[in-house]
Amino acid sequence: xxxxxxxxxxxxxxxxxxxxxxxxxxxxxxxxxxxxxxxxxxxxxxxxxxxxxxxxxxxxxxxxxxxxxxxxxxxxxxxxxxxxxxxxxxxxxxxxxxxxxxxxxxxxxxxxxxxxxxxxxxxxxxxxxxxxxxxxxxxxxxxxxxxxxxxxxxxxxxxxxxxxxxxxxxxxxxxxxxxxxxxxxxxxxxxxxxxxxxxxxxxxxxxxxxxxxxxxxxxxxxxxxxxxxxxxxxxxxxxxxxxxxxxxxxxxxxxxxxxxx
Amino acid sequence: xxxxxxxxxxxxxxxxxxxxxxxxxxxxxxxxxxxxxxxxxxxxxxxxxxxxxxxxxxxxxxxxxxxxxxxxxxxxxxxxxxxxxxxxxxxxxxxxxxxxxxxxxxxxxxxxxxxxxxxxxxxxxxxxxxxxxxxxxxxxxxxxxxxxxxxxxxxxxxxxxxxxxxxxxxxxxxxxxxxxxxxxxxxxxxxxxxxxxxxxxxxxxxxxxxxxxxxxxxxxxxxxxxxxxxxxx
Numbered sequence: 001x002x003x004x005x006x007x008x009x010x011x012x013x014x015x016x017x018x019x020x021x022x023x024x025x026x027x028x029x030x031x032x033x034x035x036x037x038x039x040x041x042x043x044x045x046x047x048x049x050x051x052x053x054x055x056x057x058x059x060x061x062x063x064x065x066x067x068x069x070x071x072x073x074x075x076x077x078x079x080x081x082x083x084x085x086x087x088x089x090x091x092x093x094x095x096x097x098x099x100x101x102x103x104x105x106x107x108x109x110x111x112x113x114x115x116x117x118x119x120x121x122x123x124x125x126x127x128x129x130x131x132x133x134x135x136x137x138x139x140x141x142x143x144x145x146x147x148x149x150x151x152x153x154x155x156x157x158x159x160x161x162x163x164x165x166x167x168x169x170x171x172x173x174x175x176x177x178x179x180x181x182x183x184x185x186x187x188x189x190x191x192x193x194x195x196x197x198x199x200x201x202x203x204x205x206x207x208x209x210x211x212x213x214x215x216x217x218x219x220x221x222x223x224x225x226x227x228x229x230x231x232x233x234x235x236x237x238x239x240x241x242x243x244x245x246x247x248x249x250x251x252x253x254x255x256x257x258x259x260x261x
Numbered sequence: 262x263x264x265x266x267x268x269x270x271x272x273x274x275x276x277x278x279x280x281x282x283x284x285x286x287x288x289x290x291x292x293x294x295x296x297x298x299x300x301x302x303x304x305x306x307x308x309x310x311x312x313x314x315x316x317x318x319x320x321x322x323x324x325x326x327x328x329x330x331x332x333x334x335x336x337x338x339x340x341x342x343x344x345x346x347x348x349x350x351x352x353x354x355x356x357x358x359x360x361x362x363x364x365x366x367x368x369x370x371x372x373x374x375x376x377x378x379x380x381x382x383x384x385x386x387x388x389x390x391x392x393x394x395x396x397x398x399x400x401x402x403x404x405x406x407x408x409x410x411x412x413x414x415x416x417x418x419x420x421x422x423x424x425x426x427x428x429x430x431x432x433x434x435x436x437x438x439x440x441x442x443x444x445x446x447x448x449x450x451x452x453x454x455x456x457x458x459x460x461x462x463x464x465x466x467x468x469x470x471x472x473x474x475x476x477x478x479x480x481x482x483x484x485x486x487x488x489x490x491x492x493x494x
Contacts, residue, residue, distance in 0.1 A: 043299070065494065068291040071451060073284035074414055075291055076407045079399060080494040104399045113403035114448055116396040118493050126393075133397040136449040138288075138488045140392035141377055142369045143385035148330075152364035155329045218386045221365065229391065 028085030060095035079115035157199035182209035211243035227258035321346035332363030373487025438475035
């Protein structure tokens with residue numbers, strides 16, 4: 001049953017919400033379309049998504065599904081919490097808190113003893129999770145190795161060439177972007193240029209770069225599509241960006257695909 | 262032992278390896294038949310399902326994937342007691358990904374995963390850790406019910422678990438130990454996210470009577486296990 005908290009209505013999502021929900025997910029995670037959402041929902045029919053609607057606009061969402069963690073082979077039901085996302089303009093208004101409280105209430109009503117989720121250490125949402133008692137934790141360990149940097153970068157920028165042209169913010173950014181960026185690591189370097197339609201990746205230094213991005217290869221590649229990793233690496237000076245500030249700001253957006261400050 | 266590509270129709274034998282592993286670990290999730298089938302059909306894993314066979318029995322399996330020129334080591338699972346199979350499968354998956362000219366190879370494992378020591382030896386670079394699994398109690402009474410089922414399977418000794426004013430007895434007869442703790446501590450102990458030894462030392466778990474037998478019963482109920490999960494949601 002939907003419930004109202006002031007201007008906010010909390011209810012289960014409807015297919016007609018997908019366009020607005022895609023915008024919320026794009027703000028929070030990565031470029032998402034309504035079509036992507038329809039496909040994901042078909043793949044996970046048991047998952048329920050709760051949305052917070054503010055003045056008729058979907059502003060926040062939380063997905064829940066009941067899964068089973070196996071303890072020595074014995075199933076323990078757990079509420080799998082996923083896709084906690086809030087539209088940029090509605091953050092810090094308690095919407096995620098409202099949705100999580102409702103998600104926990106639904107889990108309790110079904111006799112589920114616990115809830116679990118995956119998140120990143122440096123996301124602001126971790127504060128909300130801790131407030132809700134998500135204190136029992138275990139960390140992922142990740143390993144990466146880049147063997148052929150140029151083909152890998154080509155694939156990343158082919159995605160950006162296609163995707164950014166399809167979004168208003170991407171088109172606006174690319175209309176102004178004519179910079180040449182040199183990525184330099186101790187092992188290799190590559191030049192990224194843009195011809196007005198597509199990004200081009202070339203090995204080594206080509207021409208005079210506007211921006212130079214220096215850092216260890218594993219840190220540079222970890223920054224692709226990950227604003228938090230990018231900001232952390234730049235703050236620690238593990239990745240150094242030299243060039244005009246406006247170009248640096250736009251590059252950050254192109255590399256991390258994060259469009260809001 | 263022979264490492265080879267998984268054949269059509271071998272999915273039930275691979276599932277059996279996963280299920281045997283779940284019986285000896287904490288945190289893996291129950292996978293539906295549909296999720297196995299969906300995973301097996303995924304284009305990006307084509308030719309990258311391999312198995313280790315020992316005397317006609319599948320003792321381990323591994324899966325990798327290739328997408329957008331990048332390779333990923335998705336999962337390597339072996340039956341308890343066949344650790345060498347894990348190393349062999351990991352090497353073979355890396356070899357196959359290199360042969361497909363993977364521009365990048367990535368892997369991840371949870372801190373308590375048996376795969377972690379093997380991954381450290383592959384030559385892949387560790388990157389700063391960012392991801393974390395988090396769990397919270399939603400219903401303490403339901404948690405006590407879950408705890409009872411688990412403890413009954415682990416030990417025949419009757420134990421009383423107490424969270425605040427709620428308590429539950431496992432087994433029949435007079436409890437040989439009463440353990441008192443917060444609900445979140447109980448969840449952590451059950452899932453292998455906390456250690457009984459550490460929590461006894463910190464005083465977040467207390468027990469009575471304070472005898473050696475009572476402590477042994479508690480150790481049997483909460484053996485030192487580490488949480489490890491392969492799936493995300």
